[in-house]
Amino acid sequence: WLESAGPSALELEVLGWFKEWVGYPESAAGLLMSGGSAANLTGMVTARTERLGASWDDGVLYVSRQTHSSVERAARILGFRSDRIRTIAVDDGFRMRPAGLRRAIVEDRARGLRPFLVVANGGATSTGAVDPLAELAEVCEGEGAWLHVDAAYGGFAILADRGRAALAGLGRADSITLDPHKWLFQPFEAGCLLVRRGRELVDAFHIMPDYLQDTEVERGALPDDAEVNFADRGPQLTRSFRALKIWLTVRFWGLDRIRESVARGIALAERAEDRIRRSPTLELLSPAALGIVCFHGPDGEAADAERIRRLSESGVGMISSTRVGGRYALRLCILNHRSRWEDVETVISHLERPV
Structure with missing residues (x-):
């Protein structure tokens, strides 16, 4: 002091x-x-x-x-x-x-x-x-x-x-x-x-x-x-x-804008969960919780790792991987106050592409 x-x-x-x-x-x-x-x-x-x-x-x-x-x-x-x-x-x-x-x-x-x-x-x-x-x-x-x-x-x-x-x-x-x-x-x-x-x-x-x-x-x-x-x-x-x-x-x-940004991140992840549930190729592994949703593709761990690499190199977006219940998972974390649904949809669509 x-x-x-x-x-x-x-x-x-x-x-x-x-x-x-x-x-x-x-x-x-x-x-x-x-x-x-x-x-x-x-x-x-x-x-x-x-x-x-x-x-x-x-x-x-x-x-x-x-x-x-x-x-x-x-x-x-x-x-x-x-x-x-x-x-x-x-x-x-x-x-x-x-x-x-x-x-x-x-x-x-x-x-x-x-x-x-x-x-x-x-x-x-x-x-x-x-x-x-x-x-x-x-x-x-x-x-x-x-x-x-x-x-x-x-x-x-x-x-x-x-x-x-x-x-x-x-x-x-x-x-x-x-x-x-x-x-x-x-x-x-x-x-x-x-x-x-x-x-x-x-x-x-x-x-x-x-x-x-x-x-x-x-x-x-x-x-x-x-x-x-x-x-x-x-x-x-x-x-x-x-x-x-x-x-x-x-x-x-101001707190009001911070609250709005936090609430939007939570809501976007829940909307992403619904989108993944309806996807013909992606499978949900954990439901949306505080802005995070985990899922994987249909063709194994190596293919999902390649999806992450291609997404990052494309400049479209960036996600990480983790393990959920022992299974390799794509982890979508919506924590940026500037994120929009269009951004989330673009990332999910990119991950749906065949490897």
Whole structure:
């Protein structure tokens, strides 16, 4: 704060918007980061500190097959062996099963382990699937586990009515990862971590060495109502000024236009799903969810990979691939505020061509 009060104050204002949008109280705290990977790691550090203390060899965390790879990487960094990570089954909509989660937690506790963290999806990267957040919150609250929602992809869909319904229960999470460089349409880098009980974030990271004693600030009644040193909230001491571009976008473009763009992306993906269902050559693999729809062609993985290559080289559009239920999938992700139905139709028509 001593050397960057202006940027810090602007970051606090942006974080205040985010807290309000997801349904967090004023006592929540957070910080802007490079992206979802850094935010997931920071949230998991906070969960480990709060739930396990100084010893965590017996700690267990829970994910699903739709969980982003950054969570496994963060677990490695934090020193958790692979046998301390449980993968919970998903339903036909690729959503974590709460009953399966509860059963796994009970079984692990009976073995003398400490279940401490559940990482849920607020828009899975492959499919856009949103886990049943309210039900998972019930399980976590009953079992004493920390609920972290990785909403890097889908979190800002909460600004639109359809997205808000899909993300019901998000505000009950203990921590949330968000990526403004996705559905707030920001350039890299722009990630965010929010923690519902903000003091727990500060407790996990605050260190005051002698050579920084002049920068020490007094804590206010709430985490954000006094001077703030963001180094007390994450791994970085030197940080870039990420808040300005977000602040300018919201102030200049306005929330109504952002909501319209998010809603249009969701609607375009649903229209694309209907178009794919009617296609004579394409087969749907996952229904539209928060702007993502997955499908494949009739002639195998190699042919679909060639479709992606040809589409990219044509300049018509660009899509990616993933795997859905073990099957190679074409992944159409509509996340650009300038996308129109004509663009989507052109891409689908191009992918229908024989290889």
